[in-house]
Amino acid sequence: MSYLTQDQIDAYHRDGFLMLPGFATDGDCAALMAQAGRLVDGFDAGAHASIFSTVDQQKTSDDYFTSSGNQIRFFFEEEAFDQAGRLRQEKHLSINKIGHAMHDRDPVFDRFSRDARLGAITRDIGMEKPLLMQSMYIFKQPRIGGEVVCHQDSTFLYTDPMSVVGLWFAVQDATLDNGCMWALPGGHKDGLKKCFNRTDTGGVGMEVLDASPWPDCTPENGYVPLEAKRGTLILLHGLLPHLSGPNRSDHSRHAYTIHVVDGACDYPASNWLQRPTHDPARGFA
Template sequence: MGIVGNLRPDQLEFFNSRGYLVVESFASTEQIGALRKRIHHLLDKFDCSTASIFSTKNQQQLTDDYFYESAENISFFFEEKAFGDDGNLKQSKELSINKVGHALHEFDPVFKEFSSSGKFSSTLFSLGYKRPVVIQSMYIFKQPGIGGEVVPHQDNSFIYTEPASCVGLWLALEDATVTNGCLWAIPGSQKKGLVRRFIRGEEGVSFDKLSPCYDQKEFVPIEVKAGSLVVLHGDLIHQSFENQSPKSRHAYSLHVVETDGCKWAKENWIRRKVEPEPLYES
């Protein structure tokens, strides 16, 4: 297809050293507006009686068929703190939703067009991908006041191939700061390899090992402006804190794996009936 990599040598050097990279002005104001308008349209049509809660702390207890089936459709997950003791939402669904996932890039025309753009393909080409596939996508709201914590983790734990190949593409749709729950990462932690895996078995999903205790002093904030893309190595340890501020922190996230020479692990929580199409083939 004649795709040319768009990352400079100094950017690649930074990514290989730190395990992450910020690409400023990746998306235009118009593109951001189109994605936000579309997600609000989807939210408006969503019947919240089919509620499911998402948690990075207790998903193994909260997992249900709705979570599993989200791998191949557009599903809506609420914040843990969105409901009162009576089981009802404390505020409107628009201010209670945690994320929408995990196949926006496949089944919504607006997100599909954006996710398959040449800019993404060119970035992945720069990183050495030959036949990359978007395996999941998420619109993350990080709601004001209740936006949930995302505990320290590695993307390869959840989206594993042999050999490991996952990369995260995290697009800020609003300014992300330490105040409203930006990403934090341990620079260079990707060099130490995968710590544990999130396994789906007959009894549900669980981690195969306990989480290590991380020194919070090692994490650095990744504050970015709206439109910036954060590229995350699959073994990079990263997290985000609760959003206790009055300002949301919307983001659109893609997770990509290589299919040229890499085998999808059958123990992953995502199980596809139909193999997704590659973004491009070099």
């Protein structure tokens, strides 16, 4: 059964994104927020201090990050620590995100992620065998919420042919003040610029395919803000250039995102995110 109209499908393929306000209920969002809080409660911040950065993920990647493909792991904001390595504020206000297999390892996120409507949506836009490959709960903390530089999701989850789609949910209102996303409509038609791969030595590295920079993020250059009320679902094409600025406001911008790939496509072993053979990525059913 289809979920999207033909006009919505056409808009997604034309622009590289589609906004679906009111997809999730306030109750859904409250449940995700509460469960994320419980997960952080149980995290020993003294045991791991892995930092997430889209500015230089190669520099901040470690075994804790690269082995997280089928686990629930916690990653701090870059500005969470002082020069002595101590948290500047309490743990709940210092986490950048939780990832990368919440959809498989947590019952609350599993139920939300495997909503039958999401399976219908991914098939509507052309997926033959949609598989949930990655999930993240993103906090965008007040005052220290880090910048997410302009990127394409296919840089981090590559398939041949390219198939990844992001399902991004506004768990709280995303506004210009608290670091909503910006996107370049139609930019998904210009090809892939980078690949974030595992290296032969066991680390990770960024392969540059096209060194030309993205245009500066201004309305004059065609970018549009994706302000989203709580409960909105935004579909993001894997090649769509998108970004978000830092959050310097007093209000967090919680979001939950799932990245889906088409199991009918090749998923190379060079991808940084790998699932063990005994625990492969699964679909919506």
